[in-house]
Amino acid sequence: MELPATAAPARxxxxxxxxxxxxxxxxxxxxxxxxxxxxxxxAVPLSTVVDALLGHHAGSGSDAQVVTGLRLxxxxxxxxxxxxxxxxxxxxxxxxxxxxxxxxxxxxNAGASFAVVTAIYALQLTRPVEYVWFAVxxxxxxxxxxxxxxxxxxxxxxxxxxxxxxxLTAVLASWTSALMLLxxxxxxxxxxxxxxxxxxxxxxxxxxxWPLLLVGLVLAVAVAPALNALALGEESAQALGVPxxxxxxxxxxxxxxxxxxxxAIAGPIAFVGLAAPHLVRLLLGGDQRWLVPGCAVAGPxxxxxxxxxxxxxxxxxxxxxxxxxxxLGAPLLAxxxxxxxx
Amino acid sequence: MNRRxxxxxLTALVLLLAVTATALSxxxxxxxxxxxxxALFGFGQGGDVLVVREFRAPRVLAALIAGAALAVSGxxxxxxxxxxxxxxxxxxxTxxASFGAVLLLALGASQLLVPLAALGGGLAAAGLLGAFxxxxxxxxxxxxxxxxxxxxxxxxxxxxxxxxxxxxLASSALQWTTGSLYGRTWTEIxxxxxxxxxxxxxxLLLDRRVAVLDLGDESAGGxxxxxxxxxxxxxxxSIALASLAAALSxxxxFVALAVPHLVRLLAGPPTPGTVLLSALTGALLLLGADVVVLxxxxxxxxxxxxxxxxxxAPWLLVLMIRQxxxxx
Numbered sequence: 244m245e246l247p248a249t250a251a252p253a254r255x256x257x258x259x260x261x262x263x264x265x266x267x268x269x270x271x272x273x274x275x276x277x278x279x280x281x282x283x284x285x286a287v288p289l290s291t292v293v294d295a296l297l298g299h300h301a302g303s304g305s306d307a308q309v310v311t312g313l314r315l316x317x318x319x320x321x322x323x324x325x326x327x328x329x330x331x332x333x334x335x336x337x338x339x340x341x342x343x344x345x346x347x348x349x350x351x352n353a354g355a356s357f358a359v360v361t362a363i364y365a366l367q368l369t370r371p372v373e374y375v376w377f378a379v380x381x382x383x384x385x386x387x388x389x390x391x392x393x394x395x396x397x398x399x400x401x402x403x404x405x406x407x408x409x410x411l412t413a414v415l416a417s418w419t420s421a422l423m424l425l426x427x428x429x430x431x432x433x434x435x436x437x438x439x440x441x442x443x444x445x446x447x448x449x450x451x452x453w454p455l456l457l458v459g460l461v462l463a464v465a466v467a468p469a470l471n472a473l474a475l476g477e478e479s480a481q482a483l484g485v486p487x488x489x490x491x492x493x494x495x496x497x498x499x500x501x502x503x504x505x506x507a508i509a510g511p512i513a514f515v516g517l518a519a520p521h522l523v524r525l526l527l528g529g530d531q532r533w534l535v536p537g538c539a540v541a542g543p544x545x546x547x548x549x550x551x552x553x554x555x556x557x558x559x560x561x562x563x564x565x566x567x568x569x570x571l572g573a574p575l576l577a578x579x580x581x582x583x584x585x
Numbered sequence: 586m587n588r589r590x591x592x593x594x595l596t597a598l599v600l601l602l603a604v605t606a607t608a609l610s611x612x613x614x615x616x617x618x619x620x621x622x623x624a625l626f627g628f629g630q631g632g633d634v635l636v637v638r639e640f641r642a643p644r645v646l647a648a649l650i651a652g653a654a655l656a657v658s659g660x661x662x663x664x665x666x667x668x669x670x671x672x673x674x675x676x677x678x679t680x681x682a683s684f685g686a687v688l689l690l691a692l693g694a695s696q697l698l699v700p701l702a703a704l705g706g707g708l709a710a711a712g713l714l715g716a717f718x719x720x721x722x723x724x725x726x727x728x729x730x731x732x733x734x735x736x737x738x739x740x741x742x743x744x745x746x747x748x749x750x751x752x753x754l755a756s757s758a759l760q761w762t763t764g765s766l767y768g769r770t771w772t773e774i775x776x777x778x779x780x781x782x783x784x785x786x787x788x789l790l791l792d793r794r795v796a797v798l799d800l801g802d803e804s805a806g807g808x809x810x811x812x813x814x815x816x817x818x819x820x821x822x823s824i825a826l827a828s829l830a831a832a833l834s835x836x837x838x839f840v841a842l843a844v845p846h847l848v849r850l851l852a853g854p855p856t857p858g859t860v861l862l863s864a865l866t867g868a869l870l871l872l873g874a875d876v877v878v879l880x881x882x883x884x885x886x887x888x889x890x891x892x893x894x895x896x897x898a899p900w901l902l903v904l905m906i907r908q909x910x911x912x913x
Contacts, residue, residue: 421887438745517733521730
């Protein structure tokens with residue numbers, strides 16, 4: 244029933260080429276970090292950025308404050324969220340063997356959104372820092388619920404995991420809209436969070452989130468070789484001695500943890516988790532052991548580039564990063580899909 | 586059509602008639618379902634006829650037509666793409682329809698033009714997809730990816746407008762994009778209904794080709810079918826059905842995704858009757874959801890899309906679980 248896009252590592256290119264590409268990706272990421280620190284409604288010279296980061300106050304004091312107080316946390320959050328989304332996408336597509344799978348399809352984003360909007364509706368919260376716990380709880384519960392739906396005779400069925408997540412997303416998203424339509428103030432407060440943004444959160448949002456992300460990342464790295472074997476088909480994997488059921492559960496757990504952390508920080512940012520694995524697969528091939536680090540680099544590149552662009556195009560205001568990722572990623576994915584099939 | 590499918594069709598039809606009569610009889614002016622049905626055809630007291638024909642029938646018919654169109658569209662897409670997640674969302678039709686409608690709301694145009702804008706937007710998005718991604722052979726995987734890209738870009742544009750709008754406008758845009766059957770006119774019903782009926786007949790006529798395509802391109806060619814052309818025809822039908830549905834009811838979620846699964850779990854693998862059963866089930870789900878939203882809930886003004894998922898999901902889950910038990 245699934246498309247073969249995540250099939251076995253077909254074009255196995257030499258490791259040297261892959262290392263080179265990954266190195267280039269990291270350089271690109273550093274450029275994005277620098278741009279994210281330097282650009283915005285006010286451009287700050289790179290030398291001032293460096294001084295501010297090193298703690299010298301040689302440049303003008305307020306420039307330094309902008310860099311360390313606003314842009315540094317924002318950039319760090321962008322790195323974390325981008326990497327989490329990218330890796331979650333890679334594992335999600337690997338375990339479901341469905342190229343349409345992403346953290347969004349597993350119900351996690353919808354769970355977080357519904358929890359946050361419910362909290363805004365019932366408790367009248369107004370600050371992103373207050374939303375974090377609700378987002379984590381909602382994402383976690385939804386992710387676990389999708390997995391529970393997908394169990395078949397005690398084992399996780401990948402097709403049903405994707406379907407269960409999509410069903411759950413449809414239900415929760417429709418309830419979220421209903422809550423926003425019931426009270427105007429909820430709509431006004433929630434629509435900004437729902438667009439997905441890195442703005443206005445301090446580094447303190449990381450406190451409840453980082454353990455989830457760490458565990459998720461470790462699991463993602465650990466299951467990578469086994470997911471390669473699974474791509475060859477369940478029976479071949481079993482013949483190779485892979486404990487299929489356990490690997491699927493661990494992989495699904497990794498997706499839930501990573502996506503829950505990301506959505507708690509930045510709101511539901513669609514598309515990075517979907518597009519990053521496709522991009523990386525085109526460049527590095529389908530080997531999950533390269534896909535995970537590749538997506539850990541490509542995710543933040545996409546997210547930071549989108550965030551910087553969102554600050555520049557609408558100056559002195561800005562566009563929410565979740566909106567920009569979709570605008571940027573959509574044509575990119577379309578062009579790449581066209582190329583790849585040629 | 587095998588006996589199981591026929592039995593399911595009959596059950597769905599009976600339920601559909603019951604729900605239709607109920608929907609026509611409920612409201613400020615209460616009447617019995619029988620009176621409502623008679624009033625629909627012009628018999629009975631003048632007041633009843635007016636209420637049923639002018640206020641209730643257009644909404645009920647819009648739900649029936651849109652539900653049937655969405656379900657058949659989803660059924661075709663899932664079989665063409667061989668992907669259980671395929672639905673009009675995946676190929677950009679929903680995004681295009683929402684974008685067209687919300688853009689029109691933003692420009693302050695008359696509400697009457699919104700269905701036209703939705704229809705145009707859905708077809709335009711599908712056209713964009715086709716121009717960009719259709720390259721005959723084995724194009725299906727690429728088509729899905731490009732479709733997702735189109736959908737994501739358009740959804741972001743809608744999202745941007747909702748974030749930037751004043752709250753008043755954002756609310757009506759959100760209402761529309763969640764799906765709403767409010768204020769449908771007889772003209773829309775007649776035009777939309779006729780178009781959907783023609784398309785459904787075309788689907789029934791072409792349905793055997795889907796089964797042949799399922800055998801694989803080579804076997805299909807051997808049986809005298811040109812696979813690429815057949816696939817394109819079916820895809821176009823599916824897109825047109827989804828766009829028409831979006832024009833009538835807004836992009837109601839879940840019907841197109843869930844009904845094909847429900848039908849397969851109820852009636853087994855696809856047979857010639859499956860298209861009919863899908864249409865009936867889709868109409869039943871959307872109309873049932875609308876009755877719940879309008880008459881059974883204490884809160885007013887909820888979008889029907891919020892109810893389709895809430896009503897449909899447990900049903901789907903129970904069937905999934907029961908299927909698991911019998912598979913053990």
